[in-house]
Amino acid sequence: MATNQIVARSLDEIKFWSRIMKEHALFLSLGFTYEQKQLIDEANGFISLFERIEEKLSRFTVNSDLRQVQAFNTEVYQAAAAIYGYKRKILDLTLRCQIRHNNFPLLIDHVSREAAYFANRLKELNEGKLAPTPDAVIEENVFFLKIMADHAKFIGHLLDPSERKLVDQAREFSHDFDQLLFQAVDLDYMRPQSETKPLLGQFLNQNKVSVASLRDFKKTARDLIEECRIKSIIHPLLADHTFREASRFIEIIEMFEASLSRT
Structure with missing residues (x-):
């Protein structure tokens, strides 16, 4: 029973938060100015990354093997950690006035907190914490x-x-x-x-x-x-x-x- 619950909870968390992460990348990209092409390209890369995660998620069911789901959790954890690092980099550049754009600093901090939350949830689930x-x-x-x-x-x-x-x-x-x-x-x-x-x-x-x-x-x-x-x-x-x-x-x-x- 606990195994099935961990699988189901893992897939639910990934389904919800992967879409959220993908949208965060979109919103950030829309707030950058035209000369910030590298940051926009990085955001688009994260959109593609989480779209691939969503596609891979569609292959799993609540009856999937726990070890396979745990491996997927680890893969998605790495993606969440990566977008967290991207968001914190943007926040650091913004607070030091090295870049100027149309994303509120609080919004950047906000979306980074959500990425950290997502990564932590996957870590907890792989530890069997329900x-x-x-x-x-x-x-x-x-x-x-x-x-x-x-x-x-x-x-x-x-x-x-x-x-x-x-x-x-x-x-x-x-x-x-x-x-x-x-x-x-x-x-x-x-x-x-x-x-x-x-x-x-x-x-x-x-x-x-x-x-x-x-x-x-x-x-x-x-x-x-x-x-x-x-x-x-x-x-x-x-x-x-x-x-x-x-x-x-x-x-x-x-x-x-x-x-x-x-x-």
Whole structure:
């Protein structure tokens, strides 16, 4: 049973995050200026790399051999580590003002954190780690709450300033998720043990309600952008990208809730 779960979880993580990594490379490439051809070419190389990973993924099933899946995890881990290094290189060049482009430094840091998360998940799965500990539940929420807070900030800055109501809504979400993040960090320092399940349950439920609200806001924004009904410089794929990540966070919260209920 554990073997099947590791295979299924591995394939699910690769399916979700490989697409995210591919889109990160696209978004970064769109933000570079025309003279930054080398960085654009590197981004296109990562797009091709993760497309090959997606093609190879299609050959696996939940009944695939565990050793083959573990070998694939290692291969994808290397790809995630490579794109992480690429993103950190861009961030370093940006912060030292050696390159100037249209990607926010926070966005570059944001996408690098996601690459590190992806690589770490593959490493954990190859170590056979499936069931979350109370500490892991909190750490995972700290990670995703920061991601959600970042998304709200990006949306607020990429909407046209004339879209005042939507900009205000994005700022409110940014503030709310900053507060949830601080609360999660406080809880992380307290390090509640497994016997404090009611506290963790309340923590997860509060986050799920807030993330569902943000997800619905993102869905509305995505639909309006696709229909050209609001003014922004948000790529339609980026709008869908952030919506999928919010949906993913809700899935993870529900997985944690189910795990807590079994212990």
